[in-house]
Amino acid sequence: MIPYFVIIPLAGAFIIVLLNHLIKSDARYAVTDSAANLATAALMVLSFLSISKTGSYTVGGWEPPFGINLVADGLSVLMLCVVNTVSFAATLFSVDYMKRYTAKRYYYSLFLLMVAGMNGVILSGDFFNLFVFLEIASISSYALVGFGTEAEEIEASFKYIVMGGIASAFILLGIAFLYSRFGVLNMAFISQAARANPSIAKFPLILFTFGFLIKAAAVPFHSWLPDAHPSAPAPISAMLSGVLIKTLGIYTIIRIAFGVFNWETGAVILRYVGIATIIVASLTMNAQKDLKRLMAYSSISNIGLILLAFGLNTKLGFLAGIFHLLNHSIMKSLLFLTSGAVFYRTGTRQMFQLGGLAKKMPATAATSLIGSFSISGIPPFGGFFSKLLIILAAVAAKNPAAALWAIFGSVLTLAAFARVQKTVFFGEEKKEYENLKEVPASMTSAMLILAVLCLAASLLYLPKFRKEFLSPAADALNPQNYRELVLK
């Protein structure tokens, strides 16, 4: 079952363009929409079916270390569920939203390539293969950021390509150093070789940290994100902020630092970078006037929170980090979709031009309120429980300062999203929005799915579900377990 996570989106990306070429009538638009939705829905179902199934798949039957293998452990499976659920909601939202753009077929094609890249990164058990999938996901996201081809979007896209390109060069250099040291590129074999002396790979690890933190947009490498994410079409912003930065940035760095090497200095670096990210992003977030820009800064601040949790380097810290990663993926993609719905009807993202939309667009307002509650950490939504778990983990790791910074970030997030709700959805009604209607059903249903998941994610805090879903993921971040899974 493991290879299908890469095969389905990769094949879908090419089949969609081919189908568009073959069908001449107007039916092709419906065919494109349904094919893309079918692919992402199939991926979502597959990822939920593979919960609690682990294993290693050798591509083409060539055994590692020289063949490439795909590994599914607790953490990968959880990440697959998150990525594919969000991508299903995003394609559902795209059906109506992307009508304003031309060349929808290329949009879906790039979208599926991005999903293929992300699934590949999550499953890869080989350093170079990870790099290849990372570049597939990155290059398609560069193109998607500039999809509107307006002056600002193109500019943001170039900024993103330059930063992403530097990050990729650092990662490839790190891989070259690893190869010169170990002579293999398979993660499990390198982990085996470095078992006795984890500091043997210090220099490549530092290069990886650079590269992946640029991809994750942690401070001080965050400057590309507030330009790139708001410039993309709304479903793509949801994908980029919701899952791409987490898959390409956070998942990769924690997998390498904790899953392969057990690198303790790395934990300290992640912790301090996390705290710096929370401070800078939370303060700049409150100065934003553009709705999507504010949400982009909030993404950076939450990236900081997740890095902080992983940087504690305890099992509870990993659990809290994974839980918050899951929650933030769902709620941030929900918030970006609602901002897209607002833009779809009003044509503006400036908050002071909006007002009183709650009466005109009740479903959008309600789902946005749920997302804002969850991200600000108000019970009973998922965001509250994961932030609580991070604070508990920080206190348990005898690091109360980290807990205080986590609370600081949460309070400023609450302030920012309270302002969003007040200016956009409540407040006085503007005259020009009198005849506003709710967005089409496909868009509301995508938002409703994510809103329900926001609430459902809080169930994972219960010990029974925590043991079933989150603990295997946290256990996977242990070199011993990883080696046992792959090397048998």
Place this chain on the structure above:
Amino acid sequence: MIYALCLTLFLVGLYGVCCKKNLVKIIIGFMIMDYAVNLFLITVGYKKSGIAPILDSTMNINYFAAKSVDPLPQALVLTAIVIGLGVTAMMVAVAIRIYEKHGTFDVTKIRKLKG
């Protein structure tokens, strides 16, 4: 020694990407950085007076193993070159679009986005 030169080349490229104001020069800096990494990968697998890693039936396997250069970095570099080509093509395409919209390649004059 040769490794140090590769890293110097990498830093030259990084300087070009970070400090140059012209989009075309940024792209060239990026390409230099890419080549430096590829060169480094190739030198990792290099052996002095080594032979091509192709085994034919007349060759002794032990002689082959001792003399041939490491083939894996060569395969990696081929892939890395193709990826670098993709990224460079994307950058050039975006730079052309920027020139159409703004009429300049100077990054200090392209400032529609703030922050």
